[in-house]
Amino acid sequence: MQYQEAKHQVKQITRKRNDGLKSVFFLAPSWVLLLLFFITPMLLTIFFSFTNLSLTGSAASKLEFVGFQNFVNIFEDPQFRSSIYKTIIFLFFSAIIGQCFFGFFIAFLMKEKNKLFRQIIGLIIIAAWVTPEVVVSFCWVAFLGDNGTLNQLIELFHFKPIAWLFTFPMISVIIANIWRGTAFSMMVFQAALDDIPKEIEEAAIIDGASKWKVITKVTIPMVKGTIATNMMLVTLQTLGVFTLIYTMTGGGPGNATMTLPVLMYKQAFVSYQLGYGTAISLTLLLIGVVASLLYMKTLKMKV
Amino acid sequence: MAKRSHRFEIAIHYLILSILGILFLLPLLWMLFASVDPNAIQALKVPEKVTFQNFNSILTDPGLMRSFVIGFFISGGQALLVVFLCIIAAYPLSRYTLKYKKSFMMTILFLTSLPITAVMVPVYQLFLTLKLQDSLIATTLFLTASSLPYGIWMMKNFMDSVPIELEESAWVDGASTLRGIRSIVAPLMLPGIFTVGIFTFAGSWGNFFVPYILIQTPEKMPASVTIFQFFGNFGMVNYGRLAAFSVLYTIPVVVFYAFSQSYMSKGFSLGGATKG
Numbered sequence: 045m046q047y048q049e050a051k052h053q054v055k056q057i058t059r060k061r062n063d064g065l066k067s068v069f070f071l072a073p074s075w076v077l078l079l080l081f082f083i084t085p086m087l088l089t090i091f092f093s094f095t096n097l098s099l100t101g102s103a104a105s106k107l108e109f110v111g112f113q114n115f116v117n118i119f120e121d122p123q124f125r126s127s128i129y130k131t132i133i134f135l136f137f138s139a140i141i142g143q144c145f146f147g148f149f150i151a152f153l154m155k156e157k158n159k160l161f162r163q164i165i166g167l168i169i170i171a172a173w174v175t176p177e178v179v180v181s182f183c184w185v186a187f188l189g190d191n192g193t194l195n196q197l198i199e200l201f202h203f204k205p206i207a208w209l210f211t212f213p214m215i216s217v218i219i220a221n222i223w224r225g226t227a228f229s230m231m232v233f234q235a236a237l238d239d240i241p242k243e244i245e246e247a248a249i250i251d252g253a254s255k256w257k258v259i260t261k262v263t264i265p266m267v268k269g270t271i272a273t274n275m276m277l278v279t280l281q282t283l284g285v286f287t288l289i290y291t292m293t294g295g296g297p298g299n300a301t302m303t304l305p306v307l308m309y310k311q312a313f314v315s316y317q318l319g320y321g322t323a324i325s326l327t328l329l330l331i332g333v334v335a336s337l338l339y340m341k342t343l344k345m346k347v
Numbered sequence: 348m349a350k351r352s353h354r355f356e357i358a359i360h361y362l363i364l365s366i367l368g369i370l371f372l373l374p375l376l377w378m379l380f381a382s383v384d385p386n387a388i389q390a391l392k393v394p395e396k397v398t399f400q401n402f403n404s405i406l407t408d409p410g411l412m413r414s415f416v417i418g419f420f421i422s423g424g425q426a427l428l429v430v431f432l433c434i435i436a437a438y439p440l441s442r443y444t445l446k447y448k449k450s451f452m453m454t455i456l457f458l459t460s461l462p463i464t465a466v467m468v469p470v471y472q473l474f475l476t477l478k479l480q481d482s483l484i485a486t487t488l489f490l491t492a493s494s495l496p497y498g499i500w501m502m503k504n505f506m507d508s509v510p511i512e513l514e515e516s517a518w519v520d521g522a523s524t525l526r527g528i529r530s531i532v533a534p535l536m537l538p539g540i541f542t543v544g545i546f547t548f549a550g551s552w553g554n555f556f557v558p559y560i561l562i563q564t565p566e567k568m569p570a571s572v573t574i575f576q577f578f579g580n581f582g583m584v585n586y587g588r589l590a591a592f593s594v595l596y597t598i599p600v601v602v603f604y605a606f607s608q609s610y611m612s613k614g615f616s617l618g619g620a621t622k623g
Contacts (some may be wrong), residue, residue: 063439063443063445064443064445066439066443066524067439067443067445070435070436070438070439071435071436071439071440073432073435073436074432074433074435074436074495074499077432077488077491077492077495078458078492078495078496080492081470081473081488081489081491081492081493082458082466082492082493082495082496084473085466085469085470085473086461086466086469088469088472088473089465089466089468089469092468092469092472097472150364150367153360153363153364154364157360157361157364161361161364164368165364165365165367165368168368168371168372168375169367169368169371170604171371171375171601172371172374172375174549174597174600174601174604175375175597175600176552176553176555176571176596176597176600177553177555178553178555178571178574178575178578178596179378179574179593179596179597180374182378182578182589182590182593183374183375183377183378183593184374186374186377186378186381186389186390186586187373187374187377187391189389189390190389191388191389191390192389192390193373193374193377193389193390193391195390196390196391223371223374255356276460277460280460280461280462281462283462283464284462284463284464284465285464286464286556287554287555287556291555291575291578305462305464305465308464308465308467308468309467312468312471313471313560318468318471318472321468322468322469325465325466325467325468325469326465328462328464328465329461329462329465329466332460332461332462332465333461335460336457336460336461337457339460340453340456340457
């Protein structure tokens with residue numbers, strides 16, 4: 045018996061010694077991939093954005109440092125400035141007002157409803173979220189088309205059909221993105237609202253608090269952390285939205301929906317100005333970094 | 348009196364939710380109806396007769412079918428790699444006391460939230476320099492790397508919930524660490540493994556931007572890109588076929604999600620998934 049125990053202890057000690065080596069061995073493959081395909085490109089973004097990197101023309105043969113020239117160029121470029129503005133509009137209305145608010149709203153209304161009803165509504169909303177981005181784009185292009193469902197609907201009420209994607213391009217892509225993304229926030233908030241003990245809200249009602257007071261003074265403060273985290277996550281997801289906008293409007297008509305990712309694509313892969321494109325990448329990354337740091341801070345606040 | 352107003356309020360809730368439900372359903376319903384309608388139009392309409400003609404014409408197109416196979420190769424390969432790499436990477440992070448664990452996890456969390464879109468221009472340049480452009484394997488590896496931060500983060504949290512005592516008894520019986528992982532830890536965290544795998548697959552199956560940039564040969568394009576090209580070529584002419592293609596392309600992710608549904612709620616309580 046004692047012998048067994050001693051053997052066990054020896055084993056545990058050798059195990060400890062091997063732990064460091066094993067961790068290196070276990071973590072190495074992930075690190076190699078992350079370094080090569082994730083961290084290197086990020087460092088390259090910083091590096092390339094100070095060069096005249098391009099795919100064609102005289103600059104293609106010879107890589108030169110141009111200092112802050114790309115940044116001077118992008119900030120002098122009215123297209124870039126308007127793109128920043130459009131990105132902010134898209135982020136604000138589609139992520140913060142749209143997905144977060146609607147997600148919370150739906151999750152809140154679904155509380156304590158008929159189970160089957162909850163499942164059906166939940167299923168429809170999640171179906172929109174599961175659908176691949178390109179397909180979402182088709183569904184909305186058809187829905188908003190000249191002879192599409194929406195125009196047929198408004199004709200029932202004797203309104204004239206509208207070329208939605210040309211007349212209201214930004215609103216169209218914002219609505220399509222809300223449609224696609226709301227399920228995520230809804231599920232996050234459903235999980236958070238389910239965690240609130242029922243007694244707390246009931247106690248507030250017994251104490252004579254109005255329904256509105258209960259929501260603003262009890263429910264929302266209790267899921268404050270989740271709201272902050274969800275807002276950051278959704279903002280970061282929305283910041284990178286390229287496919288939906290590119291396949292719905294291509295950034296147009298004109299530059300009406302040219303958010304930063306679409307502008308970056310156009311500059312780098314259509315005009316072959318990679319240096320200029322990476323300068324936009326760096327701007328996107330920096331916005332992402334700031335949002336990430338804020339996100340991590342809200343998490344720490346909670347943990 | 349109070350009771351009646353309460354009932355009225357509940358009715359309003361049901362009404363709002365039903366309207367929202369219908370608004371969410373309409374665009375999707377068009378796709379479903381048009382896919383079985385030989386005379387599909389841009390607007391939503393109930394098909395006069397239901398046929399599988401549209402599906403047939405997609406399923407018998409060898410080019411489109413190849414793009415489905417390529418899509419499965421990329422997304423399936425990526426999901427398997429991510430699951431494997433994340434399990435072995437999560438193990439030391441969950442089990443050992445490592446000096447740099449905290450900073451490593453913070454780095455991982457930080458990488459999780461950066462938009463992939465932003466690094467695509469330098470990734471393209473990197474692929475050009477390393478002569479990797481147009482390679483399906485390199486594209487799969489890049490996608491794998493991009494899902495690792497999220498995967499490792501999730502996997503570590505799932506692994507933390509498997510008690511170490513179960514493994515210890517296996518060690519006493521002479522099992523190696525890898526064996527312990529394979530026969531004790533992995534089976535107990537199967538829901539977590541499925542969650543990570545399915546999320547990875549679905550994200551990659553729908554990813555249009557990455558293959559659109561990194562692959563050039565039309566014959567090597569996965570379904571996410573060919574469906575967009577199909578839309579450009581026939582989309583505005585033949586709604587029925589576009590809808591059928593869309594349905595076929597959406598089915599794999601729907602099936603996987605339906606399969607994972609029982610595990611999904613776990614991933615969504617942010618509180619549980621964020622303990623560092």
